[in-house]
Amino acid sequence: MDSLTYHIITFGCQMNEADSDLMASLLERAGWRPSDSRDNADLILINTCSVREKPEHKVHSLLGELRPHKLARPRTVIAVAGCMAQREGDRLLRRAPHVDIVLGTRWFHHIDDLVARVRAGDRPIIALEMEEDPSSVRARNDLAQQPAPLRAFLPIIRGCSNFCSYCIVPYVRGREASRPVAEVVREVNGLVGRGTREVTLLGQNVLAYGRDLPDAPTFDHLLSRLDGIDGLWRIRFTTCHPRDVSDDLISALADLPSVCEHIHLPIQAGADRILAAMNRGYTTDRYLGIVGRLRNAVPGIAITTDIMVGFPGEAEEEFEESLRLYERIRFGGAFMFAYSPRPGTAAAEREDQIPRDIRLARLHKLIDLQNRITLARNHAGVGEEAEVLVDGPAQRGDGLLAGRARNNKQVIFPGPPSIAGSLVKVTLIEAHLWGFRGQLSE
Numbered sequence: 001m002d003s004l005t006y007h008i009i010t011f012g013c014q015m016n017e018a019d020s021d022l023m024a025s026l027l028e029r030a031g032w033r034p035s036d037s038r039d040n041a042d043l044i045l046i047n048t049c050s051v052r053e054k055p056e057h058k059v060h061s062l063l064g065e066l067r068p069h070k071l072a073r074p075r076t077v078i079a080v081a082g083c084m085a086q087r088e089g090d091r092l093l094r095r096a097p098h099v100d101i102v103l104g105t106r107w108f109h110h111i112d113d114l115v116a117r118v119r120a121g122d123r124p125i126i127a128l129e130m131e132e133d134p135s136s137v138r139a140r141n142d143l144a145q146q147p148a149p150l151r152a153f154l155p156i157i158r159g160c161s162n163f164c165s166y167c168i169v170p171y172v173r174g175r176e177a178s179r180p181v182a183e184v185v186r187e188v189n190g191l192v193g194r195g196t197r198e199v200t201l202l203g204q205n206v207l208a209y210g211r212d213l214p215d216a217p218t219f220d221h222l223l224s225r226l227d228g229i230d231g232l233w234r235i236r237f238t239t240c241h242p243r244d245v246s247d248d249l250i251s252a253l254a255d256l257p258s259v260c261e262h263i264h265l266p267i268q269a270g271a272d273r274i275l276a277a278m279n280r281g282y283t284t285d286r287y288l289g290i291v292g293r294l295r296n297a298v299p300g301i302a303i304t305t306d307i308m309v310g311f312p313g314e315a316e317e318e319f320e321e322s323l324r325l326y327e328r329i330r331f332g333g334a335f336m337f338a339y340s341p342r343p344g345t346a347a348a349e350r351e352d353q354i355p356r357d358i359r360l361a362r363l364h365k366l367i368d369l370q371n372r373i374t375l376a377r378n379h380a381g382v383g384e385e386a387e388v389l390v391d392g393p394a395q396r397g398d399g400l401l402a403g404r405a406r407n408n409k410q411v412i413f414p415g416p417p418s419i420a421g422s423l424v425k426v427t428l429i430e431a432h433l434w435g436f437r438g439q440l441s442e
């Protein structure tokens with residue numbers, strides 16, 4: 001008999017991408033094979049995001065499209081996983097009764113068993129409990145993927161305990177839960193043994209790492225442990241709450257050879273009154289201080305950020321003040337968003353919501369400014385030589401390779417496919433918004 005096939009559609013952050021990869025390997029261990037098209041897959045798995053309205057709308061329309069599909073092919077298993085599954089629970093089933101599995105954010109590692117139950121006739125299944133035996137998560141996270149990717153993404157802490165007033169994440173992903181140091185080190189060792197050369201440590205806030213563990217190991221301690229692993233060339237991490245940046249973290253960035261010179265440090269807003277209303281726990285002064293210390297201690301460090309415009313009550317003058325601050329900081333890059341009210345969060349209850357057209361106008365103004373800054377900074381890098389880890393052939397362009405510099409900038413350059421997976425020196429010759437065109441130094 002042909003093996004069963006699965007098709008995964010992923011929305012949202014890198015954590016979701018990592019969870020989708022893990023679900024894929026669990027399914028493959030159970031004999032399933034990937035399918036490029038959802039039309040003839042035996043399992044359609046949607047891993048969802050709730051951070052803004054838009055990705056939720058996309059999932060609802062996708063589920064609408066799948067209704068006739070399920071009628072025509074009733075054996076197809078339809079599973080909805082992740083943040084939106086957690087948030088909507090059985091409401092999702094009422095709206096889309098053709099869904100077989102609703103899988104919350106702490107249940108993705110049971111996908112193989114749950115799909116088997118549905119195929120045996122037990123449907124629908126809703127798995128949403130937040131308290132889960134962490135040891136089962138561990139056992140399954142250790143699953144060997146053959147071969148390991150050159151660049152691996154590794155969740156080290158799940159959930160968030162911050163409750164920024166706009167954010168749905170603490171409600172859908174639960175409180176902070178870290179994986180023990182020894183377990184992370186063991187997993188990275190395993191990955192490196194199977195070919196991984198770069199790891200990106202993931203968490204809604206990696207700087208909160210360890211606080212919930214018995215001996216409260218710090219994130220910089222974890223970095224120093226991983227830095228000692230032979231054959232691991234690069235360590236990255238994302239994302240970081242500015243309030244938790246410590247001198248020890250800055251020293252780790254400065255001193256540990258494999259820790260890349262890049263930090264993603266979401267600022268969210270550039271006016272103190274808005275930062276306070278967001279419950280962010282820092283002021284613009286404090287943020288500027290951190291940026292100064294980072295740039296002093298770590299030459300060439302790239303600082304990227306997330307920015308939100310149109311938070312409830314944001315005055316035009318506060319928005320302009322924020323732009324002036326971003327012009328001063330000159331981020332290396334930014335993810336930029338218009339505020340999107342999330343039901344159940346404190347900010348969504350406020351009566352001073354900013355009209356959508358104003359939010360979008362501010363967003364476009366911000367994007368224009370940041371694009372100019374990103375491009376100018378990239379232009380300033382032309383002529384420099386960068387150490388590039390070569391991912392492989394570029395998506396477009398014959399004979400071109402793609403890779404990343406230590407500061408995480410993309411570099412595209414001509415070269416032989418045989419150097420994929422190695423570290424090379426590339427001279428940057430042309431700046432773009434997305435990164436650089438370059439040429440091999442020797």
Ligand code: 5AD
Nearest residue numbers: 051166167266306307337338339340
């Ligand atoms: N509306 C718009 N953007 C949001 N983010 C988080 N919550 C919201 C929201 N309600 C943004 C923040 C965060 C990034 C992952 O998404 O900038 O850092």
Ligand code: SF4
Nearest residue numbers: 012013049050051083
């Ligand atoms: Fe989206 Fe946040 Fe959930 Fe990631 S953690 S999928 S960004 S809501």
